[in-house]
Amino acid sequence: MKYSVITTEFTQLYIMVNIRIKATNYILNQVDKQLEGKHNMAIVRYNPWAEMTALQNQIDRMFEDLQVPTFKTPAAELTETEDALHLRLELPGVSAKDVDIEVTENAVKVIAERKLENKEGTRSEFYYGKFQRVIPLKARIQNTNVTAEYKDGILNLTLPKSEQEKNKVVKVNLEQPAA
Numbered sequence: 001m002k003y004s005v006i007t008t009e010f011t012q013l014y015i016m017v018n019i020r021i022k023a024t025n026y027i028l029n030q031v032d033k034q035l036e037g038k039h040n041m042a043i044v045r046y047n048p049w050a051e052m053t054a055l056q057n058q059i060d061r062m063f064e065d066l067q068v069p070t071f072k073t074p075a076a077e078l079t080e081t082e083d084a085l086h087l088r089l090e091l092p093g094v095s096a097k098d099v100d101i102e103v104t105e106n107a108v109k110v111i112a113e114r115k116l117e118n119k120e121g122t123r124s125e126f127y128y129g130k131f132q133r134v135i136p137l138k139a140r141i142q143n144t145n146v147t148a149e150y151k152d153g154i155l156n157l158t159l160p161k162s163e164q165e166k167n168k169v170v171k172v173n174l175e176q177p178a179a
Contacts, residue, residue, distance in 0.1 A: 085159040092153040103143040109134045
C-alpha cells in the first residue's frame, strides 16, 4: 500500500472526526439553550478524551492489516579477553555468501541480506532485505589477523588486539621519602 493512500485515508478520518466534534458541540449548545432556566437537568460527567479514544480506535482498525516490517539490526555480543575481542552476531536465515564483513582498527561493519522467498499464499512477518551494523570497538585490533566462523545463524569473529593494546602488568615501585 502506498503512503499517499495511507495519507489520504488518514486525512479523511481526521475530517470525519472534526465534523463529529463540531456536530456534537452544536447539539450540546442547542440543548443548553432549551434547558436554560430549567432546574431539572441531570448532571453528566464530561469525558474530554472520548473523541481521542474513538480516533485512536479507528486508526488502529485502519492499520490492523497493514504491518510493515521494521528495519532490523542483528543482535551483538562483545567479549574482551586479554589477547582479543570476541564478537558474536545473530544472523538467522542469512546464508554465509550474503554476509559482508569489513574490519578496521577500531570498528567492525557487518552487512547482510536475507533473500525474499516467494511463496504463494504466505503471510510473513519476517524481515527481508539488506541491513547493516557498525560496532565500535573499545580497543585497537590487528585487522589483518581477524578470524571468522559462521554456523547456525551465529557469526563469531575473533579480533586479536594490537600489541600496544594488550594488557601488560607493570610493577610500580613506591618510593618512600627519606626521614
